[in-house]
Amino acid sequence: MSLDPRPEQSASTGDASSLPEVDRSAATRSGVSRRTFLGASVAATVAVGATAQGLRAATPAQAAPPPSSPAAVDPAAPSWLVFDHHVHSVYSPDAKYPMTTILDQAQRFGVDAIAFTEHSNKGHANVGGVFNAAREIETARAARPDLLVLQGLEWYIPGAEHATVLVAPGPATTRVLRRFELDHDGKLNGWEKPRAGTDDAAEWLVHATDAIAWLGAQKSAGVVDDVIVLANHPSRLGIDSPGELRAWQDADPEVFVGMEGAPGAQAGAIAANATERSRRGEYENAPSEFSFTGYPAEAYLTHGGFDWTTAVVGGVWDSLLSEGRRWWVTSNSDLHLKESDSTRVGDFPTGPGWEAGATLANFDRAGRRPDPVTTATPQNGADFWPGEFSRNHVGAVDRSSAALLDAIRAGRLWVDHGHLVAGLSVVLRATGGQEAQATLGGTLTVPRGTALELVVDVVPTTTPTSRGTVPRLAHLDVIRGRVTGPAADRGDQRAPGPPGAELRAAAGRPAAPFRVVVPPEPAAEDGYVRLRGSDGRAHGVGPFGAEGDPRAPPPYPVAPADPWADTWLYANPIFVSVR
Structure with a gap:
C-alpha cells in the first residue's frame, strides 16, 4: 500500500466544533x-x-452515582459472543499487521466481534x-x-x-x-x-x-x-x-x-526475544516515583495471567464491588506483534523528509506503518491472535454492536484463557418454587432469609487449541462478598470481610456438558457472588491467608512462564439485594 502522508478526511466526519461540551x-x-x-x-x-x-x-x-438499572434478562436468552476489545493494526506505531490479516485470524479463532x-x-x-x-x-x-x-x-x-x-x-x-x-x-x-x-x-x-x-x-x-x-x-x-x-x-x-482483568501480551515470557526478565502480560516493572505507594511488589506481576487488582480475593476488585459498584473485568489480546511470527515491519519510503527505519517520525508523517514483509526468522512479539488465547464471552441479546455494548455495561461477561472451557452459564436463583433468578451482572432482589442456590453449567473444550492441547477445568471457586456501601477511604484496596473462595472440584468430569449446583444459603444481607476456575496446575495461598483463598493464582516464578500451562477463567458477579 502506498503511504500518502496527506490527511484524508471523509466528508461525513463533520466539524468537531459542533460536538457538545461539558461545562467544566x-x-x-x-x-x-x-x-x-x-x-x-x-x-x-x-x-x-x-x-x-x-x-x-x-x-x-x-x-458513586448508580448506573441505570439494565432490563432484566432471561439467563437463557443471551447469545454469547467472543469479543476482543483491544487490538492494534498498522495504524498504531508499535504494531505491524494490516486489518485484513487480523480479521482473518480473528475469524479463524472464533471471534464474533472485534x-x-x-x-x-x-x-x-x-x-x-x-x-x-x-x-x-x-x-x-x-x-x-x-x-x-x-x-x-x-x-x-x-x-x-x-x-x-x-x-x-x-x-x-x-x-x-x-x-x-x-x-x-x-x-x-x-x-x-x-x-x-x-x-x-x-x-x-x-x-x-x-x-x-x-x-x-x-x-x-x-x-x-x-x-x-x-x-x-x-x-x-x-x-x-x-x-x-x-x-x-x-x-x-x-x-x-x-x-x-487480564492484560494482553500473554506470550511475553515465551516470545522469541524473551529474557529472564520477561513476564506474562509484559508486567516487568517495579515501583517508581510515579507509582501509588500503597501497592505491594507483587502488584507489578500477573497472577495466573491476570492483573493483581482482579486476582486477589478480597483485594481491589472486591473492594469496588463491596461498595455496590457495577465494576466489570474483561480480557483481550492487545495484539501488536504475534509471538514467533516471521514477518517484520515493512519499509517506509526513503528520500527527503523520511528517516531511516520504522521511526515514530515516519509513522507521524504517514499516519500508519507499511504492510509487513515476510522473513524466514521468528520475530519479536508477545501477543496471541484475537481469540487464540484470551477471550471475552459477552451475553448479548442479539448480534449487533448496540447489544454488545449494552451487555458489557450490564456485566453479562465472563473471560477465559487458553480456551479453558467452551461454554459457561452462571445463574443465581431462589429455591422453594420461587421464580426469582439472575445471571452475570444482574441483581437478584429477594426477601431476607430467602434460600439462594448457584447453578453453574459448563461446556468442556473438546477441540485442540493452537498449541495442540485440550484443556480441562480442574476446579471452580465460588467467591462471596458483602455490599456495605461507599468506602470511608477512597484509597481502599481491601474489601470488608474479606470475601472467601469456596472450592468446587470439577476434575475427572467427562468431556460432556455438566452442571455444578452450589447448595442453597439464606440471603442475610446485600452482597454478591462471583466465580473463578482454573486448570489446577498452579496455585498457592492468597495474600489474606488460606481462609480467604486457599487456591490463589500465583505470580511468576511460582507460576510457569508458559501461559498454556496455567489457565484461568473469571465470571463477573451477580448481586443480591435483600429487602
Whole structure:
C-alpha cells in the first residue's frame, strides 16, 4: 500500500466544533467540581490518586452515582459472543499487521466481534490515520457481515495508564474519537506521570474525569449511540490507584464500567526475544516515583495471567464491588506483534523528509506503518491472535454492536484463557418454587432469609487449541462478598470481610456438558457472588491467608512462564439485594 502522508478526511466526519461540551465550571457527574479538585478539598479527592498519597485526609464517604438499572434478562436468552476489545493494526506505531490479516485470524479463532483501538498519537489524529482506519473498517463490515467490527481508541488517561474507549458505529464515531483524542489525551497534551503531591496530580485527574464526562455528553446529546471506557492493564506500572479508579467511574458510571482483568501480551515470557526478565502480560516493572505507594511488589506481576487488582480475593476488585459498584473485568489480546511470527515491519519510503527505519517520525508523517514483509526468522512479539488465547464471552441479546455494548455495561461477561472451557452459564436463583433468578451482572432482589442456590453449567473444550492441547477445568471457586456501601477511604484496596473462595472440584468430569449446583444459603444481607476456575496446575495461598483463598493464582516464578500451562477463567458477579 502506498503511504500518502496527506490527511484524508471523509466528508461525513463533520466539524468537531459542533460536538457538545461539558461545562467544566459546573459540578461533574460525581458531584465534585473542578474547584473542589484544585482548591481546599484536593486532599479529599486527589490524595487517593497515584501521585498524591501525602495529601490523604479523612472525608465523608461519597457513593458513586448508580448506573441505570439494565432490563432484566432471561439467563437463557443471551447469545454469547467472543469479543476482543483491544487490538492494534498498522495504524498504531508499535504494531505491524494490516486489518485484513487480523480479521482473518480473528475469524479463524472464533471471534464474533472485534474493536480496533489504535494508540493516540499525531499520526493517528492529524495525518489521516483515524479516517483511513475508519474507511478500512467500513470495508471490513461490508465484506464480513458475520463479524462485528468497531472503531475505538487506546486513550492515555491523563496522569495514569491507558484505557479502551469503545464507540458504537455511526456517522459521528470517527470525529468524536478524533476530537476526544486531540482534546483529552494525556500523551498528546503532555499530561503524563505527574509526581506525587504536585499541582499536576490534581489538575490531570480533573482532565481525566472531564474527558469521561465529555464522552457521556456525546451519548446524552445523541451524537453517538453509545460509548464505554475500560481501564487497561491497571497494575502494570502501579500508576492507577484505587482512588483514581473510583474517580473515573464517578465521572460517569454509564461510561466507565470496569477494567481489563487480564492484560494482553500473554506470550511475553515465551516470545522469541524473551529474557529472564520477561513476564506474562509484559508486567516487568517495579515501583517508581510515579507509582501509588500503597501497592505491594507483587502488584507489578500477573497472577495466573491476570492483573493483581482482579486476582486477589478480597483485594481491589472486591473492594469496588463491596461498595455496590457495577465494576466489570474483561480480557483481550492487545495484539501488536504475534509471538514467533516471521514477518517484520515493512519499509517506509526513503528520500527527503523520511528517516531511516520504522521511526515514530515516519509513522507521524504517514499516519500508519507499511504492510509487513515476510522473513524466514521468528520475530519479536508477545501477543496471541484475537481469540487464540484470551477471550471475552459477552451475553448479548442479539448480534449487533448496540447489544454488545449494552451487555458489557450490564456485566453479562465472563473471560477465559487458553480456551479453558467452551461454554459457561452462571445463574443465581431462589429455591422453594420461587421464580426469582439472575445471571452475570444482574441483581437478584429477594426477601431476607430467602434460600439462594448457584447453578453453574459448563461446556468442556473438546477441540485442540493452537498449541495442540485440550484443556480441562480442574476446579471452580465460588467467591462471596458483602455490599456495605461507599468506602470511608477512597484509597481502599481491601474489601470488608474479606470475601472467601469456596472450592468446587470439577476434575475427572467427562468431556460432556455438566452442571455444578452450589447448595442453597439464606440471603442475610446485600452482597454478591462471583466465580473463578482454573486448570489446577498452579496455585498457592492468597495474600489474606488460606481462609480467604486457599487456591490463589500465583505470580511468576511460582507460576510457569508458559501461559498454556496455567489457565484461568473469571465470571463477573451477580448481586443480591435483600429487602
